[in-house]
Amino acid sequence: MITEEQIQALQSEMEANGENQAQMAYRILEEMIVTLKLPPGSKISEKALNRSLGFGRTPLREALQRLAIEGSVKILPRSGVIVSEIDLADQLNMIEVRRELEKIIAGRAARLAMEDQRRVFSKLAEDFDRAAEENDSTIFIETDREFNALSIATAQNKYVAYAIGPIEAQTRRFWYLHFKRFGDLSRVTKLHAHIARAIAANDEAAARDASDRLIDYVEEYTRKTLQFMGGM
Incomplete structure (x- = not known):
């Protein structure tokens, strides 16, 4: 806490x-x-x-x-x-929307990232790797917060930024409550690193694909959590 x-x-x-x-x-x-x-x-x-x-x-x-x-x-x-209570049954509906928004953010960030931003994304990818190697959730949380903020700023779309805000807030609450029991920190951290590296390379297609792979995993561990909690 x-x-x-x-x-x-x-x-x-x-x-x-x-x-x-x-x-x-x-x-x-x-x-x-x-x-x-x-x-x-x-x-x-x-x-x-x-x-x-x-x-x-x-x-x-x-x-x-x-x-x-x-x-x-x-x-x-x-x-x-x-x-507010966390609505377990609504998590999959939220993930469906999050998938498309995250893909837009990752793609636009990769297309629009300037040299100084690309350097930061490369550094964030290294930090994600370090979090995976050390199995350190604190490093991941801090890196993820910076990654999300930079991705949104780099994407330069205020409508996506407004839309993703509430989803990120509820995602963080769900993650904090359940991820340690049902998630794989090394896996999710490496998936974030793939997105960061694609953005750093200005590779829009790869960034969008890497974003999809991350949300695939988010949906997987969310379903696992809901099955255990009796929400499905």
């Missing part, structure tokens, strides 16, 4: 990146929800968050509104804010 030290580190990183308080509050709250510091079904107290995170009412409410749009929380009149 995210600790106070990690929250402070996130705040320092975001301040260095020039993010405003609403953006900072969103990222911290999203991390707390994903890592179960705020588990499904729990009630969120704005006053408690204000005390622990140090943000004002307006940035917190903007962050909560964004999380509500993504489906991570529910804002209930006169009842406050509740962390």
Whole structure:
């Protein structure tokens, strides 16, 4: 779970990146929800968050509104804010949409990546390889976050960026809850490395194909999870 030290580190990183308080509050709250510091079904107290995170009412409410749009929380009149349950049965529907969006992002990123971006993608591929070799989920999570952000920025399509945001948020929650039991870290990490290398090579066809192979695997382990949990 995210600790106070990690929250402070996130705040320092975001301040260095020039993010405003609403953006900072969103990222911290999203991390707390994903890592179960705020588990499904729990009630969120704005006053408690204000005390622990140090943000004002307006940035917190903007962050909560964004999380509500993504489906991570529910804002209930006169009842406050509740962390949403994870809808297991809806995961495969989400993967169907995610497959097409991810393929668009990977293809456009490969086509449009400039030299400096290609260098970063090459470095990310190496980091994914290191995560696989060391079987280190922390390295994977940090690398994956940077990879996703760079891919979306490189793809230069605001409509895809808006569409993929809520899906990424719910994917992270599902991953955190179930991947250690049903997933293969080495395999998923290597699949990410293939996409990163294809983008670095400006190979659009290979990037789209590698994206498909990743989603094939995501669907495989999701079905395995749902079968075990009785969701299929």
